[in-house]
Amino acid sequence: xxxxxxxxxxxxxxxxxxxxxDERCGGFASFEGWVRNHNEGHAVTRLEYEAFVxxxxxxxxxxxxxxxxxxxxxxxxxxHRVGSLALGDVAVWVGVxxxxxxxAFRACRFIIDEVKxxxxxxxxxxxxxxxxxxVNCERCAMPAxxxxxxxxxHAHHHPAHAQPSxxxxxxxxxxxxGTEGQARLRGSSVLVVGAGGLGVPVLxxxxxxxVGRIGIVDADRLEPSxxxxxxxxxxxxxGQEKSSLxxxxxxxxxxxxxxxxxxxxxxxxxxxxxxxxxxxxLDCSDNFTTKFLLNELALRTGKPVLFASVYQYEGQLQxxxxxxxxxxxxxxxxxxxxxxxxxxxxxAGVLGPVPGVFGSLQALEALKLLMGLxxxxxxxxxxxxxxxxxxxxxxxxxxPECEAHRRATSPAPAAPEELEMHFDSLxxxxxxxxxxxxxxxxxxxxxxxIPGESLHLPMSKLLTDATSLxxxxxxxxxxxxGKRSGAxxxxxxxxxxxxxxxxxGGLKRLKASA
Amino acid sequence: xxxxxxxxxxxxxxxxxxxxxxxxxxxxxxxxxPRELYAELRARYPFTLPPEMLRVAINTEFGEWTQPLxxxxxxxxxxxxxxx
Numbered sequence: 111x112x113x114x115x116x117x118x119x120x121x122x123x124x125x126x127x128x129x130x131x132d133e134r135c136g137g138f139a140s141f142e143g144w145v146r147n148h149n150e151g152h153a154v155t156r157l158e159y160e161a162f163v164x165x166x167x168x169x170x171x172x173x174x175x176x177x178x179x180x181x182x183x184x185x186x187x188x189x190h191r192v193g194s195l196a197l198g199d200v201a202v203w204v205g206v207x208x209x210x211x212x213x214a215f216r217a218c219r220f221i222i223d224e225v226k227x228x229x230x231x232x233x234x235x236x237x238x239x240x241x242x243x244x245v246n247c248e249r250c251a252m253p254a255x256x257x258x259x260x261x262x263x264h265a266h267h268h269p270a271h272a273q274p275s276x277x278x279x280x281x282x283x284x285x286x287x288g289t290e291g292q293a294r295l296r297g298s299s300v301l302v303v304g305a306g307g308l309g310v311p312v313l314x315x316x317x318x319x320x321v322g323r324i325g326i327v328d329a330d331r332l333e334p335s336x337x338x339x340x341x342x343x344x345x346x347x348x349g350q351e352k353s354s355l356x357x358x359x360x361x362x363x364x365x366x367x368x369x370x371x372x373x374x375x376x377x378x379x380x381x382x383x384x385x386x387x388x389x390x391x392l393d394c395s396d397n398f399t400t401k402f403l404l405n406e407l408a409l410r411t412g413k414p415v416l417f418a419s420v421y422q423y424e425g426q427l428q429x430x431x432x433x434x435x436x437x438x439x440x441x442x443x444x445x446x447x448x449x450x451x452x453x454x455x456x457x458a459g460v461l462g463p464v465p466g467v468f469g470s471l472q473a474l475e476a477l478k479l480l481m482g483l484x485x486x487x488x489x490x491x492x493x494x495x496x497x498x499x500x501x502x503x504x505x506x507x508x509x510p511e512c513e514a515h516r517r518a519t520s521p522a523p524a525a526p527e528e529l530e531m532h533f534d535s536l537x538x539x540x541x542x543x544x545x546x547x548x549x550x551x552x553x554x555x556x557x558x559x560i561p562g563e564s565l566h567l568p569m570s571k572l573l574t575d576a577t578s579l580x581x582x583x584x585x586x587x588x589x590x591x592g593k594r595s596g597a598x599x600x601x602x603x604x605x606x607x608x609x610x611x612x613x614x615g616g617l618k619r620l621k622a623s624a
Numbered sequence: 625x626x627x628x629x630x631x632x633x634x635x636x637x638x639x640x641x642x643x644x645x646x647x648x649x650x651x652x653x654x655x656x657x658p659r660e661l662y663a664e665l666r667a668r669y670p671f672t673l674p675p676e677m678l679r680v681a682i683n684t685e686f687g688e689w690t691q692p693l694x695x696x697x698x699x700x701x702x703x704x705x706x707x708x
């Protein structure tokens with residue numbers, strides 16, 4: 111049988127179940143969707159389902175196949191009704207048989223969630239008062255809430271009549287934009303690195319404005335603590351990859367935009383490949399490592415990068431043109447700048463609208479740059495303090511001794527020294543001869559102690575006084591995530607502690623791999 | 625100290641604002657340059673960041689730690705930030 115099909119007649123669930131029988135299987139799970147007598151406060155008397163059959167069958171079959179591969183189940187099928195249904199009728203049936211119950215349950219859940227979300231089916235409800243209404247197509251706006259373990263981006267197909275075309279008339283009306291500006295936006299390609307607090311407003315406005323192509327890079331999955339500032343997403347989507355969620359919303363907002371989701375962290379190996387083909391890079395990341403990597407890339411490739419960073423109630427905006435004449439990020443911050451020393455959103459806190467303001471500014475500047483309108487100058491940094499609402503435009507100069515500019519023009523970039531080490535367990539690290547140095551604060555150390563012996567040198571102390579350590583000591587610095595310990599190792603190295611290292615990924619990574 | 629007393633407007637950003645407990649203030653100082661001024665302020669506030677990790681801007685231009693201060697200068701101390 112076809113693994114996904116439509117039926118115009120009532121479903122014989124007994125017969126469907128028999129089709130799932132298989133001697134290799136020890137479990138069978140099924141789901142039935144029924145027509146209920148109410149929806150959003152309206153009493154419903156009957157339903158009609160209409161589908162865009164040709165596309166729907168293909169997408170449905172893809173979903174069932176994805177479930178089969180993802181969960182390793184033996185048989186899976188889904189049948190959906192079309193036409194007129196009465197209360198209590200079975201509208202959709204999903205069945206899965208597998209060796210064990212767990213994968214059967216999970217695959218069954220996956221199939222019904224994805225079908226609801228991806229397959230173009232419309233439902234017309236008939237209410238008691240004689241009214242009727244087509245229930246909005248919610249597939250694109252509301253991605254499925256089950257766990258995604260892969261970075262797929264679905265194409266959502268709609269019948270031509272279902273959706274109006276994007277309309278840019280309100281911005282074309284601006285004398286500075288016009289049809290020429292609109293054409294420029296359509297011909298542009300922007301890479302957005304980070305789909306978080308800054309990335310959300312950036313992506314919304316770039317997509318809304320009709321930027322032709324948008325790449326999204328983000329390795330993170332959505333967490334409940336993101337939502338106060340990343341208000342594009344939904345609580346039910348936590349655990350899913352942000353790059354895929356953001357890409358789905360860009361498509362829903364504006365199907366004109368070609369969007370690519372990259373569920374990975376930008377690093378020295380993939381940076382150039384990810385940025386290829388884009389005219390402008392927007393740094394919406396939340397860490398110095400990514401920012402300085404993008405800075406080097408700008409200088410090496412001559413591609414402009416617009417940086418934004420926030421902290422609590424304030425933020426900084428800087429455009430790096432990537433030429434040899436204007437300031438880069440390193441011209442402003444010549445000292446090695448590592449994550450963990452200054453504090454990020456998680457440690458220092460941030461009020462939701464703060465990245466909203468800076469992301470909106472970043473989008474504004476990006477659109478103006480793409481259309482050749484005046485805006486932020488290459489040799490300045492904008493600083494807004496959103497507590498006092500004071501703004502500063504600070505002039506930054508191209509520093510003659512800038513290391514990043516020098517490296518960009520030298521033939522072979524030097525490999526960064528290995529500061530981080532990865533271990534499967536703390537015992538392995540001890541066996542490798544390391545003395546542990548806990549750089550977390552006393553409270554963290556008390557709640558989540560490191561087994562066995564370790565020195566305690568919290569960041570606040572380490573910044574001012576590391577005299578209790580020996581210069582030649584073989585130290586492994588440890589914190590919760592590897593950020594602070596990385597910064598601490600970097601700092602100690604610069605003070606002559608040649609043999610100190612940081613536990614990559616921190617205690618969190620050890621726990622995850624245990 | 626025979627350096628003259630100067631009135632300087634100081635602004636703090638990010639971690640410094642947090643540790644100073646204020647965004648800005650006007651100080652009267654005998655400091656001759658931003659380095660001396662920061663050292664003086666460090667005695668007053670629990671600043672953890674060494675000057676090497678900050679930038680100083682004087683009258684809306686990023687400047688040097690050893691640049692002489694004049695009466696009425698507006699001095700900004702600012703660390704890098706990375707939140708997103």
